[in-house]
Amino acid sequence: MDASLAELSWDEMAGVAQAAPASATSVLQVRDLEKRFGGTVVLSDCTIDVAEGEIVTLLGPSGCGKTTLLRCIAGFWEPDGGAISIDGRNALPIPVNRRPVGVVFQSYALFPHMTVAQNVGYGLRMRGVPKRQIAEAVARILDTVALGAFADRWPAQLSGGQQQRVAVARVLVLEPRVLLLDEPFSALDAKLRGAMQMDLRQLIKRLGITAIFVTHDQEEALIMSDRIAVMRQGRIEQIAAPEEVFDHPATAYVADFVGASNFWAASAENGKVVLSDGSTVATKLTGPVRAMSRPHNIRLEAGHGGPWTGTITLHRPVGPLVDYVVRTMDGIDIKVSALRQEQARILADGAEVTLSLRDPSLCAIYPAD
Amino acid sequence: MIASAQQNPLTRLGSATMDKLLSGRGVWPAVPALIALTVVAVIPFGILLSLGFTDILVNRGAISWNGFTLDFLTNALTDTLYWTTFRRSMTLALTTTALCFLFGYPVAYLFLVGGAWTRRLILILTIAPLLTSGIVRTYAWLVILGGRGVVNGTLMQLGVIDQPLRIVNTHWAVLIGMAQIHLPVMILPLIAVLARQDRSIEEASANLGASRLGTLRHVILPMSAPGIGTGTALVFTLSYTTFVVPQLLGGGNYLNAATMIYEQVVFSLEWSKGAVSSLILMLTCLVVLAAIAMVTNHLTRWTRAHDA
Numbered sequence: 001m002d003a004s005l006a007e008l009s010w011d012e013m014a015g016v017a018q019a020a021p022a023s024a025t026s027v028l029q030v031r032d033l034e035k036r037f038g039g040t041v042v043l044s045d046c047t048i049d050v051a052e053g054e055i056v057t058l059l060g061p062s063g064c065g066k067t068t069l070l071r072c073i074a075g076f077w078e079p080d081g082g083a084i085s086i087d088g089r090n091a092l093p094i095p096v097n098r099r100p101v102g103v104v105f106q107s108y109a110l111f112p113h114m115t116v117a118q119n120v121g122y123g124l125r126m127r128g129v130p131k132r133q134i135a136e137a138v139a140r141i142l143d144t145v146a147l148g149a150f151a152d153r154w155p156a157q158l159s160g161g162q163q164q165r166v167a168v169a170r171v172l173v174l175e176p177r178v179l180l181l182d183e184p185f186s187a188l189d190a191k192l193r194g195a196m197q198m199d200l201r202q203l204i205k206r207l208g209i210t211a212i213f214v215t216h217d218q219e220e221a222l223i224m225s226d227r228i229a230v231m232r233q234g235r236i237e238q239i240a241a242p243e244e245v246f247d248h249p250a251t252a253y254v255a256d257f258v259g260a261s262n263f264w265a266a267s268a269e270n271g272k273v274v275l276s277d278g279s280t281v282a283t284k285l286t287g288p289v290r291a292m293s294r295p296h297n298i299r300l301e302a303g304h305g306g307p308w309t310g311t312i313t314l315h316r317p318v319g320p321l322v323d324y325v326v327r328t329m330d331g332i333d334i335k336v337s338a339l340r341q342e343q344a345r346i347l348a349d350g351a352e353v354t355l356s357l358r359d360p361s362l363c364a365i366y367p368a369d
Numbered sequence: 370m371i372a373s374a375q376q377n378p379l380t381r382l383g384s385a386t387m388d389k390l391l392s393g394r395g396v397w398p399a400v401p402a403l404i405a406l407t408v409v410a411v412i413p414f415g416i417l418l419s420l421g422f423t424d425i426l427v428n429r430g431a432i433s434w435n436g437f438t439l440d441f442l443t444n445a446l447t448d449t450l451y452w453t454t455f456r457r458s459m460t461l462a463l464t465t466t467a468l469c470f471l472f473g474y475p476v477a478y479l480f481l482v483g484g485a486w487t488r489r490l491i492l493i494l495t496i497a498p499l500l501t502s503g504i505v506r507t508y509a510w511l512v513i514l515g516g517r518g519v520v521n522g523t524l525m526q527l528g529v530i531d532q533p534l535r536i537v538n539t540h541w542a543v544l545i546g547m548a549q550i551h552l553p554v555m556i557l558p559l560i561a562v563l564a565r566q567d568r569s570i571e572e573a574s575a576n577l578g579a580s581r582l583g584t585l586r587h588v589i590l591p592m593s594a595p596g597i598g599t600g601t602a603l604v605f606t607l608s609y610t611t612f613v614v615p616q617l618l619g620g621g622n623y624l625n626a627a628t629m630i631y632e633q634v635v636f637s638l639e640w641s642k643g644a645v646s647s648l649i650l651m652l653t654c655l656v657v658l659a660a661i662a663m664v665t666n667h668l669t670r671w672t673r674a675h676d677a
Contacts, residue, residue, distance in 0.1 A: 074572075074576060076575075097575045097579055102576065105569045107569055109569040111573075111574075112592065112671055113669075113671045114671075122579075123577035123578050126577060126578040126579045126580075126583055127578055153674075154674030174578070
């Protein structure tokens with residue numbers, strides 16, 4: 001199917017779209033995308049549908065293929081297999097300078113020799129739009145991103161956050177069907193980043209733009225996205241809403257990459273796993289498995305009062321939380337996050353404790369390695 | 370060591386001066402260079418200039434000074450030979466500069482878009498000619514362009530021409546030689562500027578709808594303005610004041626400003642004329658350099674934006 005789909009024409013693609021009702025409203029469709037550099041496969045079987053107005057994040061460590069996927073969608077690189085379509089139309093034959101796709105680069109890539117207004121008007125100028133219309137469109141979009149007063153500045157005179165807004169305005173003025181953002185916050189300092197993330201998400205949502213956003217920062221992904229695609233070694237491990245990815249990670253890799261996690265060995269029988277604290281969780285697996293729980297899903301009680309006990313080896317008060325590390329009887333370190341207000345006093349290192357799961361159904365069960 | 374410095378006030382003064390020269394602010398670190406420049410350039414040039422504005426009479430071995438005169442300058446400015454010679458020098462220098470830009474920019478662009486090996490090759494090929502002297506390279510052109518040279522030999526072998534073309538000892542030989550010899554001086558500043566560019570800027574231009582040509586015209590070319598300014602100024606200065614290439618490839622009849630000064634000073638021993646010619650050469654060169662600097666300044670005002 002992979003090979004034949006890539007060769008389908010525009011009309012045939014439309015037929016395929018009708019056959020799959022879920023994709024009827026998607027603006028961007030990526031099907032079984034593959035990309036190799038020499039003998040190295042950097043992307044394989046990547047399939048994503050992005051709906052109108054949706055923000056999807058490609059999340060993964062460096063080298064996982066997320067930027068490669070972005071560059072293939074933008075048209076900077078040609079995939080070796082698979083299909084990309086925008087509004088149901090095959091995008092692969094469309095040259096890079098005609099794709100209805102706007103890219104915000106990690107470095108922003110503003111033209112240093114043009115003023116803010118010239119930067120923003122560049123795309124319209126390349127399209128041969130009359131000067132007066134360019135000026136009007138530029139003024140409008142600069143007002144939208146609150147940079148109206150900076151139209152005649154050079155990019156070097158702007159702060160990092162302002163430069164980012166120019167980069168965003170520069171592509172939005174062209175009304176792209178898909179907005180691609182490559183780690184747009186990595187050049188900003190941590191304090192500014194949080195505010196900019198919310199601002200950018202609100203702007204994209206307000207304008208109803210379909211966006212794909214690349215990051216290696218899981219927190220950023222959880223804040224920005226409607227859905228997150230977690231990538232690993234050129235493949236998409238899971239694509240789901242942020243809460244879903246966090247609460248029900250599809251694989252151990254996802255659980256490990258998104259948020260903090262604890263893993264321990266268990267065994268599955270008769271469709272269920274009996275966890276260390278005696279509670280059970282359902283599974284389709286049998287035999288040796290790995291159980292996973294988030295630190296905040298584990299409750300600590302002083303003293304030995306249950307089957308799952310251990311000793312506190314580290315405690316760190318972090319704002320409203322206390323992060324503990326508990327060495328259990330079977331020699332595993334378990335991370336626990338407790339709300340400070342829940343506890344009368346912070347447990348000290350060396351204290352004997354009993355662990356239990358708050359909600360066993362939020363424990364994930366994965367095959368053993 | 371500190372004790373001895375305190376004992377001898379002269380040593381103390383010396384080491385204080387040394388400190389200023391090595392790590393001082395403002396003009397201090399440039400003092401040694403300025404002294405050297407004054408001794409080897411400013412003073413000799415001053416002496417030469419003074420010859421151009423003093424009336425010297427040599428009468429039977431006796432030299433008499435007759436004071437200040439503008440005669441040499443007015444003579445030069447009313448002499449049509451001067452005008453044609455300087456005009457020729459100016460045309461030659463401007464044409465050479467234009468040729469160097471036309472041939473040099475594509476090389477620098479290739480450096481920008483090329484891979485690691487292309488870049489290495491371009492650098493080696495650009496710098497290698499600089500390792501030999503200009504005279505050697507000029508002689509190489511004599512061999513290539515001469516009556517029995519590579520160019521004529523090939524053309525005659527192919528039957529394109531029957532008689533060898535007369536290239537050496539013409540304006541064309543001088544122009545070809547100058548363009549080749551000064552090409553690296555244009556390419557290197559261009560490469561220095563282009564290699565610093567963020568490559569995603571070109572991708573951004575393409576993403577915003579520009580064709581390759583559009584990106585070159587509206588983004589890469591304007592962004593290389595600092596390099597174009599430097600390269601243009603260097604090539605112009607070198608070719609406007611050049612002596613070796615016109616002398617050898619022009620065959621001794623080819624008169625540009627530098628060869629004219631050479632003849633005035635060495636053959637006809639008219640030092641006053643030579644002095645005035647040198648002054649005109651220097652001033653006209655400065656005028657063009659000032660024009661280049663003004664245009665470049667305007668085109669690169671964005672590079673000083675953080676100052677504003």
